[in-house]
Amino acid sequence: MKEVVFIILFFSIMLNFAVGTLGEIFPQFDATQKGGMSYDPGFQTEFDDTFNQSINPAGQVQKTDSFLNSLFDILGLGFITQIFDVVNQYAFGFVNLLQNIFGTYLGDNLSTFLFGGIKAILSMAYAIAAFYIFTGRVLVEGE
Amino acid sequence: MADVKGWSLLLEGKLPHAAFEMYNFVLNGWVLAILFFAFQAIIIIKTRNVTLAFVTAIIFTTVYGFSSYMKPIVLYILFVLMAFELGIIFYKWVSKK
Numbered sequence: 001m002k003e004v005v006f007i008i009l010f011f012s013i014m015l016n017f018a019v020g021t022l023g024e025i026f027p028q029f030d031a032t033q034k035g036g037m038s039y040d041p042g043f044q045t046e047f048d049d050t051f052n053q054s055i056n057p058a059g060q061v062q063k064t065d066s067f068l069n070s071l072f073d074i075l076g077l078g079f080i081t082q083i084f085d086v087v088n089q090y091a092f093g094f095v096n097l098l099q100n101i102f103g104t105y106l107g108d109n110l111s112t113f114l115f116g117g118i119k120a121i122l123s124m125a126y127a128i129a130a131f132y133i134f135t136g137r138v139l140v141e142g143e
Numbered sequence: 144m145a146d147v148k149g150w151s152l153l154l155e156g157k158l159p160h161a162a163f164e165m166y167n168f169v170l171n172g173w174v175l176a177i178l179f180f181a182f183q184a185i186i187i188i189k190t191r192n193v194t195l196a197f198v199t200a201i202i203f204t205t206v207y208g209f210s211s212y213m214k215p216i217v218l219y220i221l222f223v224l225m226a227f228e229l230g231i232i233f234y235k236w237v238s239k240k
Contacts, residue, residue, distance in 0.1 A: 011234050018229035022222065025201070028209050029222050101223060 005129040008122070012094040019097075091126060092119050167212075176217040179203050183224070193235070197228040 023029060088096070095118050103111035128139050149164035166174045186196045204221055207213060 010238065011230060014233035014237065015226060015230035017233055018226045022226055022229060026204060026208070029218065097223075 005122075005125045008094060009091060009126070012092070013090055015097065016090060016093050092122065095119055095122065172212070172214055173217070175207055175212050176214070176220075179207075180220075180224075193228050193231045197225065197232060200225050200228065 095115055099111060099115040103115065106114065131137070131139055148168040149161035152161035152164060163174065170177065183196050183200065186192065186199060200221070204225070208218060208221060
Protein backbone atom coordinates (compact mmCIF):
# COMPACT_ATOMS: atom_id res chain seq x y z
CA MET A 1 0.00 0.00 0.00
CA LYS A 2 2.88 2.36 0.71
CA GLU A 3 3.90 2.38 -2.94
CA VAL A 4 0.40 3.47 -3.92
CA VAL A 5 0.51 6.20 -1.26
CA PHE A 6 3.79 7.56 -2.56
CA ILE A 7 2.52 7.44 -6.13
CA ILE A 8 -0.62 9.41 -5.17
CA LEU A 9 1.38 11.99 -3.22
CA PHE A 10 3.96 12.38 -5.95
CA PHE A 11 1.35 12.55 -8.69
CA SER A 12 -0.55 15.22 -6.73
CA ILE A 13 2.56 17.38 -6.52
CA MET A 14 3.28 16.86 -10.22
CA LEU A 15 -0.36 17.70 -11.01
CA ASN A 16 0.03 20.97 -9.14
CA PHE A 17 3.09 21.78 -11.23
CA ALA A 18 1.19 20.82 -14.38
CA VAL A 19 -1.77 23.06 -13.57
CA GLY A 20 0.54 25.98 -12.78
CA THR A 21 2.46 25.43 -16.00
CA LEU A 22 -0.72 25.20 -18.08
CA GLY A 23 -2.04 28.38 -16.51
CA GLU A 24 1.15 30.11 -17.63
CA ILE A 25 1.02 28.60 -21.14
CA PHE A 26 -2.62 29.53 -21.80
CA PRO A 27 -3.63 32.63 -19.84
CA GLN A 28 -6.99 32.54 -21.62
CA PHE A 29 -8.18 29.78 -19.30
CA ASP A 30 -10.04 31.50 -16.50
CA ALA A 31 -10.35 30.25 -12.94
CA THR A 32 -13.60 28.36 -13.48
CA GLN A 33 -12.00 26.13 -16.10
CA LYS A 34 -9.14 25.00 -13.87
CA GLY A 35 -11.04 22.83 -11.41
CA GLY A 36 -10.09 25.03 -8.49
CA MET A 37 -6.43 24.25 -9.01
CA SER A 38 -4.46 27.34 -9.91
CA TYR A 39 -1.27 29.18 -9.16
CA ASP A 40 -1.64 31.01 -5.87
CA PRO A 41 -0.56 34.64 -6.32
CA GLY A 42 -0.47 35.01 -2.55
CA PHE A 43 3.00 33.51 -2.49
CA GLN A 44 4.29 36.09 -4.93
CA THR A 45 2.68 39.09 -3.24
CA GLU A 46 3.88 37.86 0.13
CA PHE A 47 7.38 37.54 -1.27
CA ASP A 48 7.33 40.97 -2.91
CA ASP A 49 5.77 42.74 0.03
CA THR A 50 8.26 41.15 2.39
CA PHE A 51 11.17 42.51 0.44
CA ASN A 52 9.64 45.91 -0.19
CA GLN A 53 9.02 46.72 3.43
CA SER A 54 11.40 48.21 5.92
CA ILE A 55 12.87 46.06 8.63
CA ASN A 56 10.66 45.72 11.68
CA PRO A 57 11.91 44.93 15.14
CA ALA A 58 11.42 41.39 16.25
CA GLY A 59 8.33 40.50 18.18
CA GLN A 60 5.97 42.81 16.39
CA VAL A 61 2.53 41.35 15.83
CA GLN A 62 1.07 41.65 12.36
CA LYS A 63 -2.01 43.84 12.41
CA THR A 64 -5.03 42.11 10.98
CA ASP A 65 -8.73 42.75 11.16
CA SER A 66 -9.41 39.47 12.87
CA PHE A 67 -8.61 39.26 16.55
CA LEU A 68 -8.28 35.49 16.11
CA ASN A 69 -5.45 35.89 13.61
CA SER A 70 -3.61 38.24 15.98
CA LEU A 71 -4.05 35.73 18.77
CA PHE A 72 -2.77 32.95 16.49
CA ASP A 73 0.26 35.05 15.64
CA ILE A 74 1.00 35.59 19.32
CA LEU A 75 0.67 31.92 20.13
CA GLY A 76 2.56 30.72 17.06
CA LEU A 77 -0.48 28.83 15.84
CA GLY A 78 -0.76 30.87 12.65
CA PHE A 79 2.37 29.20 11.41
CA ILE A 80 0.84 25.80 12.03
CA THR A 81 -2.34 26.69 10.15
CA GLN A 82 -0.21 27.81 7.22
CA ILE A 83 1.57 24.46 7.29
CA PHE A 84 -1.81 22.74 7.27
CA ASP A 85 -2.82 24.84 4.26
CA VAL A 86 0.29 23.75 2.38
CA VAL A 87 -0.32 20.11 3.35
CA ASN A 88 -3.91 20.42 2.19
CA GLN A 89 -2.78 21.86 -1.11
CA TYR A 90 -0.10 19.30 -1.91
CA ALA A 91 -1.00 16.11 -0.08
CA PHE A 92 -4.70 16.32 -0.90
CA GLY A 93 -4.45 18.33 -4.11
CA PHE A 94 -5.59 15.39 -6.21
CA VAL A 95 -8.69 14.88 -4.05
CA ASN A 96 -9.38 18.61 -4.08
CA LEU A 97 -9.22 18.60 -7.86
CA LEU A 98 -11.68 15.70 -8.06
CA GLN A 99 -13.95 17.43 -5.54
CA ASN A 100 -13.93 20.66 -7.50
CA ILE A 101 -14.72 18.80 -10.72
CA PHE A 102 -17.40 16.35 -9.55
CA GLY A 103 -18.50 17.90 -6.25
CA THR A 104 -20.80 20.42 -7.88
CA TYR A 105 -22.89 17.61 -9.33
CA LEU A 106 -23.25 15.80 -5.98
CA GLY A 107 -24.52 18.52 -3.66
CA ASP A 108 -22.81 19.91 -0.60
CA ASN A 109 -23.52 17.21 1.96
CA LEU A 110 -22.70 14.22 -0.23
CA SER A 111 -19.62 15.94 -1.62
CA THR A 112 -18.27 16.75 1.84
CA PHE A 113 -19.03 13.24 3.09
CA LEU A 114 -17.53 11.42 0.10
CA PHE A 115 -14.37 13.43 -0.43
CA GLY A 116 -13.87 13.97 3.29
CA GLY A 117 -13.95 10.19 3.67
CA ILE A 118 -11.41 9.84 0.87
CA LYS A 119 -9.21 12.39 2.63
CA ALA A 120 -9.53 10.52 5.93
CA ILE A 121 -8.54 7.20 4.34
CA LEU A 122 -5.69 8.88 2.49
CA SER A 123 -4.41 10.57 5.66
CA MET A 124 -4.36 7.18 7.43
CA ALA A 125 -2.37 5.78 4.53
CA TYR A 126 -0.01 8.76 4.76
CA ALA A 127 0.46 8.12 8.47
CA ILE A 128 1.31 4.47 7.85
CA ALA A 129 3.73 5.43 5.09
CA ALA A 130 5.38 8.08 7.29
CA PHE A 131 5.77 5.52 10.08
CA TYR A 132 7.42 3.21 7.54
CA ILE A 133 9.81 5.96 6.45
CA PHE A 134 10.90 6.83 9.99
CA THR A 135 11.08 3.38 11.53
CA GLY A 136 11.34 0.94 8.66
CA ARG A 137 8.59 -1.22 10.12
CA VAL A 138 5.49 -2.13 8.16
CA LEU A 139 2.42 -1.66 10.31
CA VAL A 140 -0.10 -3.40 8.10
CA GLU A 141 0.20 -7.15 7.91
CA GLY A 142 0.06 -9.03 4.67
CA GLU A 143 2.33 -6.77 2.64
CA MET B 144 -34.74 23.33 -49.08
CA ALA B 145 -33.39 26.63 -47.81
CA ASP B 146 -33.70 25.65 -44.15
CA VAL B 147 -31.36 22.68 -44.32
CA LYS B 148 -28.00 23.45 -42.74
CA GLY B 149 -25.16 23.30 -45.23
CA TRP B 150 -27.38 22.63 -48.23
CA SER B 151 -26.33 25.77 -50.06
CA LEU B 152 -22.67 24.92 -49.41
CA LEU B 153 -23.33 21.46 -50.78
CA LEU B 154 -24.85 22.88 -53.94
CA GLU B 155 -21.80 25.11 -54.35
CA GLY B 156 -19.56 22.04 -54.26
CA LYS B 157 -17.92 22.78 -50.87
CA LEU B 158 -18.23 19.28 -49.52
CA PRO B 159 -16.06 19.42 -46.33
CA HIS B 160 -17.54 22.74 -45.26
CA ALA B 161 -21.06 21.46 -45.86
CA ALA B 162 -20.39 18.27 -43.90
CA PHE B 163 -18.95 20.30 -41.03
CA GLU B 164 -21.98 22.60 -40.95
CA MET B 165 -24.42 19.67 -40.93
CA TYR B 166 -22.64 17.67 -38.25
CA ASN B 167 -22.00 20.78 -36.15
CA PHE B 168 -25.72 21.60 -36.22
CA VAL B 169 -26.76 18.05 -35.39
CA LEU B 170 -24.25 17.68 -32.55
CA ASN B 171 -25.05 21.13 -31.14
CA GLY B 172 -21.60 22.58 -31.75
CA TRP B 173 -19.66 19.63 -30.34
CA VAL B 174 -18.27 18.18 -33.58
CA LEU B 175 -14.74 19.57 -33.22
CA ALA B 176 -14.55 18.52 -29.57
CA ILE B 177 -15.80 14.99 -30.31
CA LEU B 178 -13.34 14.61 -33.19
CA PHE B 179 -10.50 15.85 -31.01
CA PHE B 180 -11.29 13.61 -28.04
CA ALA B 181 -11.58 10.61 -30.35
CA PHE B 182 -8.22 11.59 -31.83
CA GLN B 183 -6.67 11.79 -28.34
CA ALA B 184 -8.12 8.41 -27.40
CA ILE B 185 -6.72 6.85 -30.59
CA ILE B 186 -3.26 8.33 -29.95
CA ILE B 187 -3.16 7.13 -26.34
CA ILE B 188 -4.51 3.66 -27.13
CA LYS B 189 -2.37 2.98 -30.18
CA THR B 190 0.94 4.60 -29.23
CA ARG B 191 0.82 4.82 -25.38
CA ASN B 192 2.71 8.10 -25.80
CA VAL B 193 1.37 10.77 -23.45
CA THR B 194 3.85 13.37 -24.68
CA LEU B 195 2.52 13.04 -28.22
CA ALA B 196 -1.04 13.38 -26.92
CA PHE B 197 -0.09 16.47 -24.91
CA VAL B 198 1.65 18.15 -27.85
CA THR B 199 -1.35 17.53 -30.12
CA ALA B 200 -3.61 18.90 -27.38
CA ILE B 201 -1.48 22.06 -27.18
CA ILE B 202 -1.66 22.52 -30.97
CA PHE B 203 -5.43 21.93 -30.99
CA THR B 204 -6.00 24.35 -28.09
CA THR B 205 -3.84 27.00 -29.71
CA VAL B 206 -5.62 26.76 -33.06
CA TYR B 207 -9.25 26.01 -32.14
CA GLY B 208 -9.54 26.20 -28.34
CA PHE B 209 -10.46 29.85 -27.96
CA SER B 210 -12.29 30.27 -31.27
CA SER B 211 -16.02 30.68 -31.64
CA TYR B 212 -16.38 27.01 -32.64
CA MET B 213 -15.72 25.93 -29.05
CA LYS B 214 -18.22 25.84 -26.25
CA PRO B 215 -16.91 27.05 -22.86
CA ILE B 216 -17.54 23.65 -21.23
CA VAL B 217 -15.13 22.09 -23.75
CA LEU B 218 -12.36 24.32 -22.42
CA TYR B 219 -12.99 22.96 -18.93
CA ILE B 220 -12.64 19.35 -20.12
CA LEU B 221 -9.64 20.34 -22.22
CA PHE B 222 -7.86 21.93 -19.28
CA VAL B 223 -8.41 18.92 -17.02
CA LEU B 224 -7.26 16.54 -19.79
CA MET B 225 -4.12 18.55 -20.48
CA ALA B 226 -3.35 18.93 -16.77
CA PHE B 227 -3.55 15.16 -16.31
CA GLU B 228 -1.36 14.55 -19.35
CA LEU B 229 1.27 17.07 -18.24
CA GLY B 230 1.13 15.64 -14.72
CA ILE B 231 1.80 12.15 -16.10
CA ILE B 232 4.67 13.54 -18.19
CA PHE B 233 6.22 15.23 -15.13
CA TYR B 234 5.68 12.11 -13.04
CA LYS B 235 7.36 9.84 -15.58
CA TRP B 236 10.12 12.37 -16.10
CA VAL B 237 10.97 12.70 -12.42
CA SER B 238 10.39 9.10 -11.36
CA LYS B 239 12.36 7.70 -14.35
CA LYS B 240 9.76 5.09 -15.20
